[in-house]
Amino acid sequence: MPRPRCLRRVHRLPGAVYFKPRGIPLVDLEEVGLALDEFEAIRLADLQGLYQDQAAEQMGISRPTFGRIIEAARRKVADALYHGKALRIEGGEIIMASKRMFRCSDCQHAWEVPFGTGRPAACPQCQSKNLHRAEEERGQARSSGAGCGRRLRRGKKE
Template identity: 40%
Template sequence: MPRPRKCRKVCELPQIREFHPTGGGPCAAAVIMTVDEYEAIRLIDQQGFSQEECSTYMQVARTTVQMIYNSARKKLAAVLVEGRPLRIEGGDYQICDGDEAYYGCGGCRRHRCGCPREAMEVEE
């Protein structure tokens, strides 16, 4: 029997969950990116986390983050190269509750103090 998958901690769900290419090309099947893959891309590429820092934040092993990140990159490449739509949904994740001592993800601090995103960006 396979080992059960551990839930990955994510800061928040994406505000936009679907992306579609412009142009009148044929409708191709959408690429499905999981919420935990989205979070790995957000933390590593947007926030500048190392894979080690990302794994600490998401509460999984570094090798797991590497696997999640590589899968997300392949899906993004298919979206860009093949002009396919992207949908973000599903996965094994748990939304953080904002009570963590470490909140370097760029979002948990907002959960902690109830600050809007714009106020956080001005602080930093």
């Protein structure tokens, strides 16, 4: 029986999705496919320099799973660079991390904060510390924050 797979949380999509060696026609190139969760793993581990357990938490997956993803990702990038292959970034079992919305109780200014950056210290408009999470975002955060474990347990009951 195939094991149900967890969706990996991804915080931003790549700006460019295709890289190729200059001067070689596409038809002559081999292509390496880098999934979006692998791309995100490289961003978290290699660009932001997070420890694997922190990076795993950001993506909503276990540390061993993160370890497998980052290993595969690095091998693909190395393969593309070393062998002069084209690199296509797409696909993967992902969900986009929701942004959290905060509202200032004093001036009613509302703004979005990316997931994982912590609670803002003060309102960017009036510097008030009287902030709260905006209601409409809580529902979203809950649905996309549904952990893998919960999904797995639900799967077993059915």
